[in-house]
Amino acid sequence: xxxxxxxxxxxxARHARKAxxxxxxxxxxxxxxxxxxxxxxxxxxxxxxxxxxxxxxxVKVMIISMFGPEGQVWLDNLGPxxxxxxxxxxxxxxxxxxxxxxxxxxxxxxxxxxxxxxxxALGFSDQFDLRHTYFLVAxxxxxxxxxxxxxxAAWAKYLVDFGIQWELDAREKPADWETGFTGINTKGxxxxxxxxxxxxxxxxxxxxADAAYAISRNVKLSDSDEAKVARxxxxxxxANQPPAVIQCDTLAGDTWWSGKYIGERARDxxxxxxxxxxxxxxxxxxxxxxxxxxxxxxxxxxxDLSRVAVLRTGSDFDRPYQGQTAAxxxxxxxxxxxxxxxxxxxxxxxxxxxxxIVTHWGAWQKGVPSH
Numbered sequence: 001x002x003x004x005x006x007x008x009x010x011x012x013a014r015h016a017r018k019a020x021x022x023x024x025x026x027x028x029x030x031x032x033x034x035x036x037x038x039x040x041x042x043x044x045x046x047x048x049x050x051x052x053x054x055x056x057x058x059v060k061v062m063i064i065s066m067f068g069p070e071g072q073v074w075l076d077n078l079g080p081x082x083x084x085x086x087x088x089x090x091x092x093x094x095x096x097x098x099x100x101x102x103x104x105x106x107x108x109x110x111x112x113x114x115x116x117x118x119x120x121a122l123g124f125s126d127q128f129d130l131r132h133t134y135f136l137v138a139x140x141x142x143x144x145x146x147x148x149x150x151x152x153a154a155w156a157k158y159l160v161d162f163g164i165q166w167e168l169d170a171r172e173k174p175a176d177w178e179t180g181f182t183g184i185n186t187k188g189x190x191x192x193x194x195x196x197x198x199x200x201x202x203x204x205x206x207x208x209a210d211a212a213y214a215i216s217r218n219v220k221l222s223d224s225d226e227a228k229v230a231r232x233x234x235x236x237x238x239a240n241q242p243p244a245v246i247q248c249d250t251l252a253g254d255t256w257w258s259g260k261y262i263g264e265r266a267r268d269x270x271x272x273x274x275x276x277x278x279x280x281x282x283x284x285x286x287x288x289x290x291x292x293x294x295x296x297x298x299x300x301x302x303x304d305l306s307r308v309a310v311l312r313t314g315s316d317f318d319r320p321y322q323g324q325t326a327a328x329x330x331x332x333x334x335x336x337x338x339x340x341x342x343x344x345x346x347x348x349x350x351x352x353x354x355x356x357i358v359t360h361w362g363a364w365q366k367g368v369p370s371h
Contacts, residue, residue: 056127056128057084057127057128058129059102059103059130059133060101060133060358060364061104061134062106062122062130062135062136063104063105063136063354064106064119064138065107065108066114066286067110070343071093073343073344074138075105077347078105079099081097081099082097082098083096086106086125088117088120088125089108089118089121090109090117093106093107093109096122102358103354103358104128106118108286110286111254111286112285112286112288112289113289115285115289115290116289116293119289123297130302130303131303131304132307133303134307134357134364135303135308136309136311136354137308137309138312138350139313139346140284140312140342141154141283141314141315141342142258142283142284142314142316142318142333143282143283143318144266144281144283144319145234145236145318145319146236147279148238148239148314149227149231149238149239149241149243150230150316150317150336150337150341151221151314151341151342152238152244152246153246153313153346153349154246154247154311154313155212155245155246155247155309156247156249156250156282156310157209157278158202158204158274158277159202159204159252159287159291160200160251160252160269160288161201161251161252161253162251162269163255164184164197165183165193166181166183166184167180167182168180170261178264179262179264181269183272184197189265199289200288201273202288202292204308205306205307207368208306209309210247211353211368212311213245215353216245216353219349220348221242221244221344221345221348222348224338224340225337226335227336228337230317230337233321234317234321234322239321243314243345248279249279249280250280250281250287250310251270251284252283252284252289253285254285257318258318258319258320258327258329258330259320262319263318266280266283282314284312287310287312291305306367307367307368311346311349313345313346315333315342316336317329317336
C-alpha cells in the first residue's frame with residue numbers, strides 16, 4: 001500500500017497549528033529553553049557572529065529537520081537567529097538559521113531526494129566551517145509497538161535503508177517465502193545482499209549515541225490525551241506505556257507502509273543488514289540519504305562523520321493493534337494523537353544534548369568526551 005509524503009504533510013498542516021499552540025505544548029516547550037533562553041526567530045545579522053578565516057561560519061551544532069514543524073520547535077526556543085541563505089537548499093526552506101551560540105537549524109524537505117540534495121548543498125557550502133560540527137538529525141517517525149510508543153524518543157546506532165530491496169507482490173511470492181521482499185541479487189528473503197549500493201546500512205558513532213542517551217534519558221516527555229487513548233488499545237508494553245527515551249535503530253524508505261507483516265520484515269531486514277547487532281524501532285524516509293551526503297562531504301574533510309547523531313520520535317504506530325486493520329492504522333494515523341508530543345519531544349530530548357555540547361565546548365571540541 002503506497003501513500004505519497006504530500007498526503008501526510010497536508011494532514012499535519014491541518015493539525016500542527018492547533019497542536020503546537022495548545023496550552024500543553026506552550027508549557028512543555030518554554031520550560032526547557034536552553035542556551036539563550038530566548039524564544040524568537042529574527043534576523044540578527046548585525047551581531048558579529050564568528051567566522052572562519054576562509055569566510056565560513058563556525059558551527060558547534062547543526063540541527064537537521066525534514067519539514068517545517070520539526071524545525072520550528074527549535075526556532076521557537078533557541079533564538080534570536082541570523083538567517084543564512086544557502087544556494088541549493090530546498091526552495092521551501094532556503095535558509096540555515098544560526099544563533100550566537102553557534103547552533104544552527106536547517107530543514108531539508110521530506111524524502112530521500114530532498115534530504116540528499118539539501119545536505120549536499122550544506123556540506124559543500126563555503127559559508128560554513130563544519131569540520132568540528134556535531135550534526136543532530138531530529139525528526140518524527142513511525143514506531144514499532146514492540147520497542148516503543150507514540151511520543152517515545154529513540155537514539156539510533158544504525159541507519160538501514162528499507163527501500164533498496166527487490167519486491168514481489170505478496171499474492172505472487174513463492175509459497176515458502178514469508179514475505180515478498182528479498183535483498184537485491186539474493187535468492188530469498190533470509191539471504192544478506194552484497195551491499196553493492198554502499199548506502200544500505202550505516203553504523204553511527206556508538207559513543208556519541210550512548211552519550212546523547214545518557215544526557216537525555218531522564219527528561220520528562222510531552223504527551224497527549226489522544227495518545228493515551230491510542231496506547232491503551234495495545235495489550236502489551238511498551239506500546240501501552242508512557243513515552244520514554246530509548247535506544248534502537250531506524251529504517252529509511254520513501255514508501256510509507258503499515259502492517260504486521262511488513263513490520264516483521266522491517267525487524268528481520270534490520271537484523272540481517274547489521275549482522276544481528278541492530279534493533280529496528282522507527283521508520284522514516286530520509287536518514288540514509290542524509291548520512292550519505294554527509295559522508296561525501298567527509299570524504300574531502302569538510303565534515304566529521306563521528307559527530308552525527310540521529311534522534312527519531314514516534315508520531316504513530318507502524319502496525320495496528322489487535323482487531324484493527326492495517327489500512328485503518330495507516331489512513332487514520334493522525335487520530336493517534338502522537339504528532340504534537342513527537343514534535344515537542346524532539347526538543348525536550350535533543351535540547352539537553354545541544355546544551356551540553358555548547359556549554360562544555362572545550363570538552364567536546366576534539367570529540368565525544370570519555371566518561
